[in-house]
Amino acid sequence: MSSEDAILPTVKGVRAGMLDQRTNTSTVVPYTSDRQTLNSTTDNTSTTSGYTSPEFSIQCDQSNTAVLADAERKTTEEIVKQQLTAFRRAVSAAGILAVTDVTGKIIEVNDNFCEVSGYAREELIGQDHRILQSGQHNVQFLREMYSTIGRGKIWRGEICDRAKDGSLYWMDTTIAPMLNESGKPHSYFALRVDISDRKRLEGCLHELAYHDTLTGLANRDAILQSIQASIGRSSQHQSALLFLDFDRFKLVNDSLGHDVGDQLLIAIAKRLSTTLDHAVPLANSVIPARLGGDEFVVLLEGLKRAEDATIVAERLLRVFSKSYKLGNHTVYSSASIGIVTSTQEYTLAREMLRDADLAMYEAKATGKANYVVFDCALRDKAKARLKIENEIRLAIEREEFSLLYQPIVSLESGRTESVEALIRWKNEDGELIEPEEFISIAEETGMIVPIGNWVLREACRQIAQWEETLGPLAPVCVHVNVSRRQLALPNFASFILETTQHYGVEPGRLHIEVTESMIMHDREASIAILCDLKELGFKIDIDDFGTGYSSLSCLHAFPIDVLKIDREFVSNLNHGQDFGALLHTIVALADNLNLKVVAEGIENTNQLTLIQALGCEFGQGYLFSKPLLPEDLEQFLRNDAARPPCHWDVSPIQTFHLSDSDPTDPPHRQPMSVAASSCGSGSQSLKINRSRSTL
Structure with missing residues (x-):
């Protein structure tokens, strides 16, 4: 008897677990006591041996099913057990696991949890999970998390915890409640993934996106978001926006280099x-931000009064009035500040920023190092400015500009020596627009270049025409103002030369007028271009001298022919000896440098007398003539030439004394007594002991 027979029953029974090699399936084979099979199948064509009753077949089928089900169940359980074990190992290896009870006490943690937190397992088990709290999450965040898992729901989110050494780390966390038979949580299973590297990268990207890389302050995008959020809260509190622009920054940046400019911004x-x-x-x-360049803004929230913003502005003005020590350089850069408050009831951040910008420009226009609080009148002014800008563009296309010419008179002979070309604009409605209303706008927008080039061409054309119509009575030369933008053009000198050649005008008959503030804006570049013009034969004038910030000691460095004293300087001569002494110093310096001096804005005989007494050789102003149309100037010159010689009475009508004079001083430094008298037809002349000079 085989071992197999020993474990099998001696009565009718079943033998399970036989494997059909053809079908790879198990079969249940019934046997008789004489070891013959019942319904045994030998092949597809075989017949049965013995007799099988229906009852026995049913019993065999039931036994067959039960054995198969039990085998399958055991197999499935084993597979599931193996799968769960593998899953646990994989999760534990890849994830950070922790289990807490409903009170927050830590029940279990895996090795990864200990590694990232810095705690040993025995330091964590039994401790409250709050040992890991970082304080980075607000109460609302924690309340929502606890509420979700307390209801038996799975919660997922990002949690920042604090390690044993105090450092922070971020976890992408899933918390699954484990429920009892009644559906209530009895513990919480937390699966976490360390996302600290990702959060650091996001932080860097956020820093780049919302912070200025040079100064570390918030940038434009960040402050616009903050302003918009503040507008949404404006009904609850007062807020204000300060717009700061720093004066002379471009000069520092251009003259000392961008590295020094960056140091200044920092x-x-x-x-x-x-x-x-x-x-x-x-x-x-209080949120400071840098918009770009030298433009900064400050958002003030929670003000008790909107007017308190001006207190902050005044503090800033005082602080920024002080010098900066940048390496070997000491520089000054005061601030101009525009202020706008929430009382204006804005809905968009960009509108609030726009109005603060408008107020800042108004502060610059009123003298810099100042602050201006926005009001609606500034917006109207800006709209009018935009209207002028658009009309300037049309004026260039329609050729609406014209030139008037104002005589420059010799104070020795009373004769017209030259003329200054002055631009005028009459729009299509016949309205005369003064230069003060459009020149600065044209300068800022760059439209001054085509306008200025037209002025140069028209002045040269007019000189050539006067040569034909007036002959020897034609003005010796014409003075033309040029802008800083024109002077900065790389082909400016060649353009003027080509223009004079086109009209057959000698370069020496054209005076190029620049302001002292213009040439001091970029001193070295200005010297280079002015030297080029001088070498080509053009004359160089400094216009409005005495109103800028140049040093008298710098004059020798510029290739200048004429100094033109500003009209405001002249108008103040009657108000004290200080102005006279300053003007006398300028004239003396000009003499030493072989420069001619023209006093602008002479409007009465008292000013004329004082100007001549101080040694000025040429004058310009309404006392002599208003600006004239070309045809009117022609008649003025003909009348001037037809008048008989003029003279001045020797009996003094006004005496002007300079203090602290010395008998050894040259004649132009001596106190002078001069008299004025009429020469007929409103013209005047002075008699002094000097040889006649010309511009």
Whole structure:
């Protein structure tokens, strides 16, 4: 008897687990006591041996099913057990696991949890999970998390925890409640993935996206978001926006280099942040930002009064009036500040920023180092400015500009020596628009270049025409103002030369007038271009001298022929000896440098007398003539030439003395007694002991 027979029954029974090699399936084979099979199948064509009753077949089928089900169940359980074990190992290896009870006590953690937290397992088990809290999440965040898992729901989110050494780390966390038979949580299973590297990268990207890389302050996008959020809260508190632009920054940047310019911006940002720290008592929130270039803004929230913004502005003005020490350089860069408050009831951040910008430009226009609070009149002014800008463009296309010419008179002979070309604009409605209303706008927009080039061409054309119509009575030369933008053009000198050649005008008959503030804006570049013009034969004038910021000692460095004293200087001569002494100094310096001096804005005989007494050789102003149309100037010159010689009475009508004179001083430094008298037809002349000079 085989071993197999020993475990099988001696009565009718079943033998299970036989494997059909053809079908790879198990079969149940019934046997008789004489070891013959019942319904045994030998092949597809075989017949049965023995007799099988229906009852026995049913019993065999039931036994067959039960054995198969039990085998399958055991197999499935084993497979599931193996799969769960593998899954646990995989999850534990890849994830950070922790289990807590409903009170928050830590029940279990895996090795990964210990590694990232810095705690040993025995330091964590039994501790409250709050040992890991970082304080980075607000109450609302925690309340929502606890509420979700307390209801037996799965919660997922990002949690920042604090390690044993105090460092912070971020986890992408899934918390699954484990429920009892009644559906209530009895513990919580937390699966976490360390996302600290990703959060650091996001932080870097956020820093780049919302912070200025040079100064570390918030950038334009960030401050616009903050302003918009503040507008949404404006009904609850007062807020204000300060727009700061720093005077002379471009000069520092261009003259000393971009590295020094960057150092200045960093120093400005530090000074701004330090000063604003003291503004906290006035505002609940203070956010400084850099928009770009030398433009900064400050958002003040939670002000008790909107007017408190001006207190902050005044502090900033005082702080920024002080010098900066940047390496070997000491520079000054004061601030112009525009202020807008929430009382204007804005709905969009960009509108609030726009109006603060308008107020800042108004502060610059009123003298810099100042602040201006926005009002609606500034917006109207801006709209009018935009209207002028658009009309200038049309005026260029329609050729609406014209030139008037004002005589420049010799104060020795009373004769017209030259004329200054002055632009005028009459629009299509016949309205005369003064230069003060459009020149600055044209300068800022760049439209001054085509306008200025037209002026040069028209002046040269007019000189050539006067040569034909007036002959020897034609003005010796014409003075033409040029803008800083024109002077900066690389082909400016060649353009003027080609223009004079086109009209057959000698270069020496054209005076190029520049302001002292213009040439001091970029001193080296200005010297280079003016030297080029001088070499080509053109004359160089400094216009409005005495109103800029150049040093008298710098005059020798520029290739200048004429100094034109500003009209405001002349108008103040009657108000004290200081102005006379300053003008006398300028004239003396000009003599030493072999420069001619023209006094602008002479409107009465008293001014004329004082100007001549101080040694000025040429004058210009309404006392002699208003600006004239070309045809009217022709008649003026003919009348001037037809008048008989003029003279001045020797009996004094006014004496002007300069203090602290010395008998050894040259004649132009001696106190002078001069008299004025009429020469007929409103013209005047002076008699002094000098040889006649010309411009």
